[in-house]
Amino acid sequence: MFAWFERRLNPYPAPEPQAPPQGLIAFCWHYSRDAAPWLVMMGITAALISVGEVMLFGFLGSIVDWLSTADQAGFLEREGTRLAWMGAMVLIGLPLTVYLHSTIIHQTLLGNYPMIARWQMHRYLLRQSLTFFANEFAGRVATKVMQTSLAIRESVMKLTDVFVYVLVYFIAMITMVASADWRLALPLVAWVIIYASLIRYFVPRMSAIAADQADARSAMTGRIVDSYTNISTVKLFSHSRREEDYARESMDQFLETVHRQMRLVTRLETSIYLNNSVLVFLVAALSIYFWMNGIVSVGAIAVVIGLSLRINGMSQWIMWEVSGLFENIGIVQDGMDMMARPHDVVDRRNAAVLSARHGQIEFDQVRFHYGKASGVIEDLSLSIRPGEKIGLVGRSGAGKTTLVNLLLRFYNLESGRILVDGQNIAEMTQDSLRAQIGVVTQDTSLLHRSVRDNIAYGRPDATEAEIIEAARKANALEFIAGLEDAVGRKGLDAHVGERGVKLSGGQRQRIAIARVFLKDAPILMLDEATSALDSEVEAAIQENLFALMENKTVIAIAHRLSTIAEMDRLVVLDRGEIVETGTHAELVAGGGIYAALWSRQSGGFIDVDADADAGPAAAE
Known part of the structure; x- marks a missing residue:
């Protein structure tokens, strides 16, 4: 089964490599076309999982209501069919969907998808002119190939997996809570707006830093590789200390981008946690108030508080996924500057094969x-x-x-x-x-x-x-x-x-x-x-x-x-x-x-x- 999924995507496409287009979306699509059907399948299974998980909270609320009000005698005869469907979804439906989703990700995409990009980039760069390589560190070029191919995978897969899951989850969650009482959904809606505003403010700034960081990382790697490549010259002139200083200069530049990035992360994480705390407090307070006035049932309270606590944990994960997305987008944009450079020396269309029988x-x-x-x-x-x-x-x-x-x-x-x-x-x-x-x-x-x-x-x-x-x-x-x-x-x-x-x-x-x-x-x-x-x-x-x-x-x-x-x-x-x-x-x-x-x-x-x-x- 694993081998079948691993063979679904050819990591080494045969067509001659073409210059990738400029523009983030077009550039990513250039290396994603072969994987597109499986990316769609991944998104569909992610949506099914998110709906299933929200339905579990709905089942939890129903069970609480049944147990708090129902007569034990004849309970299974009355609710047996619904319980059987719940059990089938919990024991069969969701596990099978998660298995298919995980197999698509880990067997089909995670290895083969970036290799497609890596293979095409490497073949395209091999055809670059001597001028191109004379102007670039070999280590820097290799680092860009590795970083950019992985960043394309992470960017596209996060958009088609994580954010499909999150979007469907939030829609299903708000719909379910509003079905109990629309006023209970108001804190959730407010939380989503504040959360999106925080992401919108912080993440583009983190993306800009990530682009600087990717360039600084490539420069640092290039300097280190340059020292190793010319180690005999370094030793002949007794310049180990000078090479240390040369590398440290680039390391300092890289570290400066890391410090800037971590300051933003701390501020973002603190702001999100505060937003989460306010959400849990408001949902709990409103739930108790509505219950005291007989507006909502105990089961509805269990659903809304459970979902709020789930969101509290999910928000941290979403934050890292979003920041990771924009960090990878920054890396893609940085790599795109190199990968999309046209070849200086190219064969003409329908170029002939030279035959030199005489050598004139x-x-x-x-x-x-x-x-x-x-x-x-x-x-x-x-x-x-x-x-x-x-x-x-x-x-x-x-x-x-x-x-x-x-x-x-x-x-x-x-x-x-x-x-x-x-x-x-x-x-x-x-x-x-x-x-x-x-x-x-x-x-x-x-x-x-x-x-x-x-x-x-x-x-x-x-x-x-x-x-x-x-x-x-x-x-x-x-x-x-x-x-x-x-x-x-x-x-x-x-x-x-x-x-x-x-x-x-x-x-x-x-x-x-x-x-x-x-x-x-x-x-x-x-x-x-x-x-x-x-x-x-x-x-x-x-x-x-x-x-x-x-x-x-x-x-x-x-x-x-x-x-x-x-x-x-x-x-x-x-x-x-x-x-x-x-x-x-x-x-x-x-x-x-x-x-x-x-x-x-x-x-x-x-x-x-x-x-x-x-x-x-x-x-x-």
Whole structure:
């Protein structure tokens, strides 16, 4: 039975994730459509439970009247049928309704409903641009996904469960009390008005604080995660105390929102309790007065006082549910600002699948400024023949890595176009484009998974033999055999830690190179691919790198000019423009920028001068 209800709602909807709409109701509905039928069922069962519970108080009043006035002889014959119906409702009707209500909530909704939102948010964010993630803490993004998905569930379920229950309960309660004497219902009506006024005054203020608190919590989590992610840098500079102060600043901001919230809670709770006390006093006093004047029966008094005491307890629960609702609404509104941001780089409608059989690349009057007025790439045109090996040379900020990122379509061009085998990459799907390009970067980041998983990331369907062969070509088998993680997994099964922190820079680089060997894409990009390797290891895999380049179009970036001197052609960039092109020998003989860089090398590296006019750090 439980399993049947658990399978009623698919937590992983298949359709491609879409940008959620702006606006609180539309945003929540975007993630609630699949769960809507079960939310309605939950509301219906909640209404039935509330009516049943009010009827129990009515039964209590009837029983009191019967027992106080009826003759014991023949009582069951006269009232047996009504008592049987009461017993059936108490023993069968209400328990079954509560069981169905609880099963819908706990088996169908509580787990699956937020997972639908979490799944869609995660898939949508994975398709965000590099700019988005460059501007956000990874920990902050993850926290927003978790908080917002749970807050949507709590907000919608409270509205369709708690408030349906409360609304129906109050209507049934006032109707029942008024049926005895309408004047007895007046204190209840007054209580509802005062209670609603208190909620209306306090809760929006609590909601505003909750939004500040959610943002402060995300910022605090982001700062803490940032310290852990860069723990080696923290220790290298002996800045544990500085990181403590950095985290404490955000903790203080979070704590300030908590103090503001708790002050409001104390005032609200005290006001509600006073309102409840006045209600119980007035109802009891009026009931006694009406009884003394023969207006109401003892049973009616039992009903109205019992309901008043029930309200006294319910009001505290309602208060927390309402404040929780608005707190969650604040969290949803805070998360909506991030989740509803449109993607910067998107595939066109009916985008084609790119096929790169030859690997010809054409940069045609490309212009890109990272949104600035000038700089980075200016009207650049470059043709790369199929199978040609190109080396990009230039000082930091010249635009080398930016050019590579534009080919990968991490950013949209401001003008111009880039063609691969005559196909405009702006008209192709991003996935099909990147499937044709193998990349090894200077700053290699590995997934916190096994060595096997990291190598197979280049081609997930690869066989074990192919993974081992790729590791051998990258000269990585020897060190992989000696790996063992904290739980005893060895070799290819060993996990590498977050971003590959358990491995040296050279080991991470060799796994990254093995990954690209396995991918075997027709276009290869090497962005300082051997910079983290010592000379002996670099020499050992250099031959295999040239084997990898065979029959591929290659774009290589290196400050160590000796690593790209053997390329078919070198292209020298300066301030986003091509200033020289030719072979190593031709450029050295030409006496231009490349010749100057070659002659100024120390230990094989370019003497890098910071370029004040360069693009942002991300450009290089």
